Amino acid sequence: MTDTVDFENAVTEINEGILEEVHSIEDIEAATDFELKHTPNIEVVELASGQLIKVSIGLKGITHPQTEEHLIEWIRAFDGTEPLGTITFGPNETPFAEFEVKRSDSQIIVQALCNLHGLWEARV
Numbered sequence: 001m002t003d004t005v006d007f008e009n010a011v012t013e014i015n016e017g018i019l020e021e022v023h024s025i026e027d028i029e030a031a032t033d034f035e036l037k038h039t040p041n042i043e044v045v046e047l048a049s050g051q052l053i054k055v056s057i058g059l060k061g062i063t064h065p066q067t068e069e070h071l072i073e074w075i076r077a078f079d080g081t082e083p084l085g086t087i088t089f090g091p092n093e094t095p096f097a098e099f100e101v102k103r104s105d106s107q108i109i110v111q112a113l114c115n116l117h118g119l120w121e122a123r124v
């Protein structure tokens with residue numbers, strides 16, 4: 001008799017595990033390179049119709065790898081509690097996303113998922 005591994009359940013367990021905790025930078029001056037390279041960089045462009053939220057990953061010029069083994073899997077954004085969308089990325093794709101919002105008083109929340117290092121968040 002041979003042992004079999006249930007890969008589908010194993011992947012689900014890993015994803016649930018890394019989604020439990022949301023990482024964010026408290027003090028940008030004290031942030032490590034590890035923190036800087038995972039944190040969404042949010043640029044807000046004012047439009048006549050509202051705002052364009054431009055998101056890349058990494059602060060202070062420190063970028064995250066995007067390989068088969070280690071990558072940003074997706075970026076998603078919320079206008080307050082309202083989801084604005086989720087953009088997914090594969091290996092060698094630059095993790096960059098744009099979201100259009102009507103001007104609102106809510107906080108814009110952006111999250112990014114690294115397959116190895118979990119969920120990272122920034123707010124504007």
Ligand SMILES: [Fe+2]
Pocket residue numbers: 038064070071114115116117
């Ligand atoms: Fe990572």
